[in-house]
Amino acid sequence: xxxxxxxxxxxxxxxxxxxxxxxxxxxxxxxxxxxxxxxxxxxxxxxxxxxxxxxxxxxxxxxxxxxxxxxxxxxxxxxxxxxxxxxxxxxxxxxxxxxxxxxxxxxxxxxxxxxxxxxxxxxxxxxxxxxxxxxxxxxxxxxxxxxxxxx
Amino acid sequence: xxxxxxxxxxxxxxxxxxxxxxxxxxxxxxxxxxxxxxxxxxxxxxxxxxxxxxxxxxxxxxxxxxxxxxxxxxxxxxxxxxxxxxxxxxxxxxxxxxxxxxxxxxxxxxxxxxxxxxxx
Numbered sequence: 001x002x003x004x005x006x007x008x009x010x011x012x013x014x015x016x017x018x019x020x021x022x023x024x025x026x027x028x029x030x031x032x033x034x035x036x037x038x039x040x041x042x043x044x045x046x047x048x049x050x051x052x053x054x055x056x057x058x059x060x061x062x063x064x065x066x067x068x069x070x071x072x073x074x075x076x077x078x079x080x081x082x083x084x085x086x087x088x089x090x091x092x093x094x095x096x097x098x099x100x101x102x103x104x105x106x107x108x109x110x111x112x113x114x115x116x117x118x119x120x121x122x123x124x125x126x127x128x129x130x131x132x133x134x135x136x137x138x139x140x141x142x143x144x145x146x147x148x149x150x151x
Numbered sequence: 152x153x154x155x156x157x158x159x160x161x162x163x164x165x166x167x168x169x170x171x172x173x174x175x176x177x178x179x180x181x182x183x184x185x186x187x188x189x190x191x192x193x194x195x196x197x198x199x200x201x202x203x204x205x206x207x208x209x210x211x212x213x214x215x216x217x218x219x220x221x222x223x224x225x226x227x228x229x230x231x232x233x234x235x236x237x238x239x240x241x242x243x244x245x246x247x248x249x250x251x252x253x254x255x256x257x258x259x260x261x262x263x264x265x266x267x268x269x270x271x
Contacts, residue, residue, distance in 0.1 A: 004176045004233045008240035012248040014255040024255050032254035034246055095166060115251070117244045121237075125173030126166060128236045 011116040018106035019082035021113040026051045041071055041091050055079040059087055082106055098124040162206045168199050176233050179224035
């Protein structure tokens with residue numbers, strides 16, 4: 001029987017050295033974070049994403065552009081430029097003790113910098129049922145259950 | 152008396168049952184491990200497990216006399232929705248990293264040929 005590792009991984013190569021990629025990833029997140037409604041907890045109020053660029057700093061979905069405050073989505077657990085950034089991530093509908101872990105690595109490659117994002121939900125078992133932000137995957141499980149019930 | 156369909160959706164409305172499903176998604180667990188994990192009585196945990204078995208999500212793989220040694224596993228078809236959910240998370244981050252790559256390329260010095268980002 002196969003098991004599922006509760007981790008999603010993806011990567012991209014960008015031009016330039018890791019130090020530049022790390023800087024643009026963190027300082028520029030207000031610009032590059034996508035605008036579609038599925039990428040925001042509150043798409044109507046969300047103005048920008050913002051990192052507090054230090055260990056223990058927050059990742060904020062900004063609602064008030066005057067003071068940069070809004071919803072705390074995450075806390076930086078590793079601030080290690082140029083190669084490593086890690087943070088916890090949770091959304092308000094999850095139970096209080098549940099967080100996911102995001103790990104971002106910046107590695108030199110021939111074409112520039114390879115940026116790898118690893119998102120680990122081992123500590124957030126409720127996430128599939130509480131995450132509109134990722135779509136309706138859990139609905140598939142409900143459909144499975146319903147089919148079993150009708151059988 | 153709630154009909155069978157109502158009861159089925161109720162299966163996943165409970166946080167403990169969702170967590171059991173996630174634990175079993177990683178690997179099978181013995182009953183003793185599940186009893187230890189949750190701050191509730193053994194009969195309460197057993198009731199959750201019974202509901203999960205009735206729902207078709209969970210199987211008992213080994214059933215020795217000692218109830219605590221009974222081994223619970225997620226049925227393979229129940230894993231696929233979890234896998235599909237993780238695929239959606241991957242799609243989310245692929246889209247974000249694609250946007251990040253375009254942002255980085257847009258900030259390259261004029262005259263420097265931008266490189267195509269490579270996704271894996």
